[in-house]
Amino acid sequence: MADAIADTRRLYSxxxxxNDAYGPPSNFLEIDVANPETVGVGRNRYTTYELRLxxxxxxxxxxxxxxxxxxxxxxxxxxxxxxESKVVVPPLPGKALFxxxxxxxxxxxxxxxxxxxRRQGLEQFLNKVAGHPLAQNExxxxxxxxxxxxxxxxxxxxxxxx
Amino acid sequence: MSFFGFGQSAxxxxxxxxxxxxxxxxxxxxxxKKDKYFxxxxxxxxxxxxxxxxxxxxxxxxxxxxxxxxxxQIELYYDRGNHHEFVSLVxxxxxxxxxxxxxxxxxEFTHVEKPYETYTGQNVKLRYFLRATxxxxxxxxxxxxxxxxxxxxxxxxxxxSIKMEVGIEDCLHIEFEYNKSKYHLKDVIVGKxxxxxxxxxxxxxxxxxxxxxTTGTGPSVYHENDTIAKYEIMDxxxxxxxxIPIRLFLAGYExxxxxxxxxxxxxxxxxxxxxxxxxxxRRYFKQQEITxxxxxxxxxxxxxxxxxxxxxxxxxxxxxxxxxxKEKEDSS
Numbered sequence: 001m002a003d004a005i006a007d008t009r010r011l012y013s014x015x016x017x018x019n020d021a022y023g024p025p026s027n028f029l030e031i032d033v034a035n036p037e038t039v040g041v042g043r044n045r046y047t048t049y050e051l052r053l054x055x056x057x058x059x060x061x062x063x064x065x066x067x068x069x070x071x072x073x074x075x076x077x078x079x080x081x082x083x084e085s086k087v088v089v090p091p092l093p094g095k096a097l098f099x100x101x102x103x104x105x106x107x108x109x110x111x112x113x114x115x116x117x118r119r120q121g122l123e124q125f126l127n128k129v130a131g132h133p134l135a136q137n138e139x140x141x142x143x144x145x146x147x148x149x150x151x152x153x154x155x156x157x158x159x160x161x162x
Numbered sequence: 163m164s165f166f167g168f169g170q171s172a173x174x175x176x177x178x179x180x181x182x183x184x185x186x187x188x189x190x191x192x193x194x195k196k197d198k199y200f201x202x203x204x205x206x207x208x209x210x211x212x213x214x215x216x217x218x219x220x221x222x223x224x225x226x227x228x229x230x231x232x233x234x235q236i237e238l239y240y241d242r243g244n245h246h247e248f249v250s251l252v253x254x255x256x257x258x259x260x261x262x263x264x265x266x267x268x269x270e271f272t273h274v275e276k277p278y279e280t281y282t283g284q285n286v287k288l289r290y291f292l293r294a295t296x297x298x299x300x301x302x303x304x305x306x307x308x309x310x311x312x313x314x315x316x317x318x319x320x321x322x323s324i325k326m327e328v329g330i331e332d333c334l335h336i337e338f339e340y341n342k343s344k345y346h347l348k349d350v351i352v353g354k355x356x357x358x359x360x361x362x363x364x365x366x367x368x369x370x371x372x373x374x375x376t377t378g379t380g381p382s383v384y385h386e387n388d389t390i391a392k393y394e395i396m397d398x399x400x401x402x403x404x405x406i407p408i409r410l411f412l413a414g415y416e417x418x419x420x421x422x423x424x425x426x427x428x429x430x431x432x433x434x435x436x437x438x439x440x441x442x443x444r445r446y447f448k449q450q451e452i453t454x455x456x457x458x459x460x461x462x463x464x465x466x467x468x469x470x471x472x473x474x475x476x477x478x479x480x481x482x483x484x485x486x487x488k489e490k491e492d493s494s
Contacts, residue, residue, distance in 0.1 A: 007472040011339055011354045013405035020403035027361050027399070057361055059332065128442045131363060133333040160332075 028056045031130055031145075033123035036115045037068075046070050047115060049122060053145055059136050059159065065146045071095075073150050074122060077129075080140040084156045087135050090128045093121025171217050172261075174294045174305040176230070178210040189310050190416075192282055199310040202276060202290070208232055208309075209270035212255060212294045216264050226297040228256040232271045234278070234290045234311075236427045238377055240384075248425050249275060249290070258297075278424050279313040279456070284386040285377045286428045313419060315455040318344045327358070328448050335359035338436055338448065340408070346457040347417055353408035355436065357400045363441040367396040369408060370435040371415065372449070377428045390432075391415050412454075420453045 035050040048068040055063055074092055081089045096118075099108045108114075129135050130145065139157045144150055178184065178200060186198040202208065212230055216223055234249030251274065255267035281288040290311050295304040321342045329335035335358035340351055355367065371391040377384045391414075396406045421430040432454050438446040 005469050005472045007350055007409070007411075009341075009350065009352045009409065009472065009474045010407050011341060011352060013354055013356060013407075014403075016403035016405070020401060023401075025399070025401050026359065027363050029363075059361075131440070131442055132444065133330050133362065136333075 024056065026056065028054070029131060030054045031123070031126050033119050033126060036119055038110050045110065047110065047118075049119060051126070051145060053130075057136075060146065061142065062146050067146065067148065069144070069150070071118070071122075073144065074125065076150065076152060077140060077144045078125075080156065081129065081135055081138060084140065085134050085138050087129075087132055089135075090125055092125055093118050171221065172223050172296060172303055173215040173217065174296060174303055175213040175215065176210060176292050176294050176305055176307045177213060178208070181210075187310050187312075189280065190282060192287060199308055202274075202309050202311050203314060204276045204311070205273050206276075207270060207272050208274055208292065209268075209272075210292075212267045212269060214261060214265050214267070214296065216261065219263070223261040223296075224298070225256070225260065226258045226299070227254065228267065228294070228296050229254050230267075230269045230292060230294045232274060232290070232292055234276060235288070236425055237287045237289070238427065239285050239287070240377075246425060246427060248277070255294075276311045277313075278311070279419060279421065280310045281418060281421065281424075281430065283375045283428075283430065284388070285375060285384055288424065288428075312456055314458040315346075315419070316457075318455070324450055324452075326448075326450075329359065330446070333359070333361050334438070334446060336438075338450075340434065340450070340452070342452075344453040344455060345412060346455050347419065348413040348457065351408060351410040351412065351434070351452075353410075355395070355406045355408065357402055357404045357406075360399075360401055362446075364399050365439050365441050366394060366398065367400075367406065367436070367438045368392055368394045369410060370437060371410075371412075371417070372433045372435050373417065374431050374433065375428065376431070379426070390417060417454055419456045 030053070032052040033049050034052060036047050037050075038045055038047045040046055048070045051065075051067050051069055053060070053062075053065045071092075078089050078092055081087055096109060096114065099111070099114060101108075126145075130141065135141050137158045137160075139154065139159055142159060143154060181200070185201045187201045188196050189199055190196050212228070214223075214228065230253050232249065232251040233247055236246040236248065238244070238246075251271050253269050253271070255269065276290060278288055280290060289308055291306050291308045293304055293306045295302050321344045323339060323341050324343050325337070325339040327335065327337045337356040337358060338353065339356075340353040342349075342351075345351060370389050370393070373388045373390050375386040375388070377386075391410075393410055395408050400406065417432065418430055420432060421428070423429050431451060433449045433451050435447055435449045440446070
């Protein structure tokens with residue numbers, strides 16, 4: 001049997017610098033949806049969620065931010081992204097209208113397990129969307145994630161890196 | 163008596179003179195089956211015998227002529243009726259008359275031009291075959307014998323590497339490099355992907371080989387894409403400055419040489435598709451055409467020559483300490 005010769009051809013590459021190899025990665029982006037709080041009384045109650053963002057991406061104005069948002073704000077964001085960008089926007093967790101009907105055995109939309117389910121869905125949604133290079137160019141996403149409040153009368157525009 | 167044409171009164175058979183020595187190769191037919199056929203190259207002579215066997219030795223066979231044809235044709239599946247013959251040669255073996263006994267006829271097509279390679283694809287087929295025909299009043303008796311033709315090339319004079327910087331602004335910048343732009347069918351793609359900027363969360367990276375068959379002209383052009391290979395080259399998240407090597411052996415895949423605008427009827431082209439997939443299953447890709455060619459397997463490199471090539475490290479010009487080993491093919 002003929003001796004086989006291992007084919008180990010390689011192209012030359014510059015060695016990686018120590019800083020690049022062991023330094024912090026350039027793609028750090030962490031978003032948590034946490035601390036649901038129900039505010040208001042009676043029929044005017046609604047639940048808000050805390051959005052915590054930590055990043056080192058230059059496209060984000062603030063490297064650490066915390067804001068409070070409610071479900072309808074998420075719906076607004078999704079609508080804006082669908083209209084303004086070419087992104088295929090992932091779905092939100094369900095609207096659960098049936099939970100808003102009267103005469104339910106449980107707390108409806110203020111039920112703990114429902115809120116937890118919704119919180120998880122919102123967190124998944126945000127992580128999918130915030131990491132999308134095209135969505136990151138949309139003013140509405142940055143306003144939603146980092147501005148004190150959502151101004152629904154804003155002018156849609158594209159963002160370029162600082 | 164084959165009064166109604168049921169059952170032939172004669173059998174036709176084609177036998178090549180060099181059937182014992184000529185190489186046979188496997189070729190996949192239209193229905194996916196693999197069969198073996200005699201292999202021919204451009205310029206080779208096709209010679210042999212046509213054997214006519216009479217079923218009933220006593221009975222005479224009347225005929226309007228016996229001939230043999232060598233045909234090269236292109237058949238588009240969506241237009242089966244029209245065969246485009248690009249090679250059509252004929253030799254008359256017998257004038258109209260009658261055969262009293264089984265008989266054998268010699269034929270020779272000298273130095274036949276076979277400009278294209280045999281190809282069976284998704285929407286088009288290019289084939290070469292011999293066809294012996296006994297012309298008769300009601301129905302002809304004929305026999306076809308397919309052969310396979312391979313087109314050979316030699317190492318190209320110019321074979322530059324493919325090197326390009328691509329990406330999404332401020333998000334992902336990579337530089338990819340493939341050592342050649344023209345590869346033979348048993349070659350190795352040696353390359354690398356160098357990461358300049360990584361602001362997305364990459365999960366893994368693969369390189370695909372895509373075959374694109376294009377048929378038709380003008381308004382009705384059909385493209386058939388087929389992913390021949392998917393080869394993962396990286397698993398995990400890279401960072402800036404990281405270099406991922408590529409070593410992809412082509413011999414393991416069923417491919418044909420690149421065919422460009424064959425007889426103005428069809429093309430078969432190959433592309434390398436570099437695909438990066440991020441944590442959210444988003445795909446980022448860059449397609450690059452490569453040219454494939456068929457090398458004649460006449461020359462055998464010596465062991466030391468093979469060892470030199472196999473351990474090659476391609477030095478970049480600015481870092482060169484010694485001259486890189488050059489790949490040489492013996493022409494003898």
